[in-house]
Amino acid sequence: MNDPSKTKLGPPIVGVSKNIERVRELIEHVAGTGLNTVVFGESGVGKEVVAQNLYQKSPRVGKPFIKINCAALPEGLLESELFGYERGAFTGAEQKKKGKFQLAHSGVLLLDEIGDMSLPLQAKLLHVLQSGGEFSPLGSEKEVKADTWVIAATNHDLKRDIEAGKFREDLYYRLNIIKIYLAPLRERPEDIPPLINFYVKEYSQMLNNRNLEKPSPNVIERMCKYSWPGNVRELQNVLKRMLVLGDCSQILDELFNSEKITATQDGAADSSMSQHASLTEIIDLEGANSPDSQSFSLKTAKKKAVEMVEREIISHVLEKTDWNRSKASKILKISYKTLLYKISDLNIVPPEK
Ligand SMILES: Nc1ncnc2c1ncn2[C@@H]1O[C@H](COP(=O)(O)OP(=O)(O)OP(=O)(O)O)[C@@H](O)[C@H]1O
Ligand SMILES: [Mg+2]
Numbered sequence: 001m002n003d004p005s006k007t008k009l010g011p012p013i014v015g016v017s018k019n020i021e022r023v024r025e026l027i028e029h030v031a032g033t034g035l036n037t038v039v040f041g042e043s044g045v046g047k048e049v050v051a052q053n054l055y056q057k058s059p060r061v062g063k064p065f066i067k068i069n070c071a072a073l074p075e076g077l078l079e080s081e082l083f084g085y086e087r088g089a090f091t092g093a094e095q096k097k098k099g100k101f102q103l104a105h106s107g108v109l110l111l112d113e114i115g116d117m118s119l120p121l122q123a124k125l126l127h128v129l130q131s132g133g134e135f136s137p138l139g140s141e142k143e144v145k146a147d148t149w150v151i152a153a154t155n156h157d158l159k160r161d162i163e164a165g166k167f168r169e170d171l172y173y174r175l176n177i178i179k180i181y182l183a184p185l186r187e188r189p190e191d192i193p194p195l196i197n198f199y200v201k202e203y204s205q206m207l208n209n210r211n212l213e214k215p216s217p218n219v220i221e222r223m224c225k226y227s228w229p230g231n232v233r234e235l236q237n238v239l240k241r242m243l244v245l246g247d248c249s250q251i252l253d254e255l256f257n258s259e260k261i262t263a264t265q266d267g268a269a270d271s272s273m274s275q276h277a278s279l280t281e282i283i284d285l286e287g288a289n290s291p292d293s294q295s296f297s298l299k300t301a302k303k304k305a306v307e308m309v310e311r312e313i314i315s316h317v318l319e320k321t322d323w324n325r326s327k328a329s330k331i332l333k334i335s336y337k338t339l340l341y342k343i344s345d346l347n348i349v350p351p352e353k
Helices: 018-030 047-056 075-083 119-130 158-163 169-175 189-206 217-223 231-245 248-275 278-282 298-320 325-332 336-345
Strands: 037-040 065-069 108-112 149-154 178-181
Touching (some): 047 065, 047 108, 065 075, 119 169, 189 217, 217 248, 231 248, 248 298, 248 325, 298 325, 325 336
Parallel strands (some): 037 149, 065 108, 108 149
């Protein structure tokens, strides 16, 4: 576990923008301190890479680097994964199990998507941090102590979550001693060419040292103008496609087309939301799905809202592509099969000709 060769190292932080330079500077300053840190930024922007770089430059390198995604697990499971349990602590707990907090002892615990952690678990985490890493695994009377450096990452605006009562203010201040913010890629297009250079080399090695041809300056210039909603992860995917398929211009055309459609959809969704007073559609104020009725739940209302937006977006893209499902699935970035399933599930019907 403590063998450095077994710890997967992340890539260096590539980029020349002011934001990335500041991030690199912060990493240099913070890595030696072990101060609780939160990395903020949109999805795919590089939050995990920052956490890996903090770890690599810290005296804890070579010790465990453990990551847990707080959004991926239901509350009870997340608690047992984080803090561990004794045998018999709950049905199914046949063996005693150490939690990630303890497994990360002397190393780093990355709490990914911390903004999605439930309030009761936030309270427990706060208690652990306040006590200097002491806690009892589930079903145990004994306290264990772990010297774990907690780095959190989130794409939420935690201040707004605090105002909405979804995130504890005391935990925010306890975790957020150091704040590292990664700007979206569209706000730092100057990072795109160096990222392309870096990943062309990486992928050439990955694909058996094939000498992959870097996109032309013209293509790179166009790439700098795209908005990259999926940030560096999207850039990586597009680049892989370009390197393997070669048809850079067509790939870019598709990207810009999907951008245009999304922009139209955003406009259409905004106006339709306000026109149709969509809340009353989602929450039937008089009926079974009214907040006063027994069967009402936020989950059902949310599901309905998502379905409504999905139906509108998919219908719009199908209309724009003249019901060419293959083209539509590419624009929507879902598989052809998923699109067919959604058309049937959401009951979307082609217009009568
Ligand atoms: N500045 C960068 N230099 C090199 N690679 C980067 C950089 N930023 C991101 N990447 C790469 O982009 C991909 C996505 O980054 P990462 O997983 O760190 O994003 P994230 O913010 O944690 O995303 P999510 O919110 O989806 O968890 C990774 O493969 C990562 O190595
Ligand atoms: Mg991540």
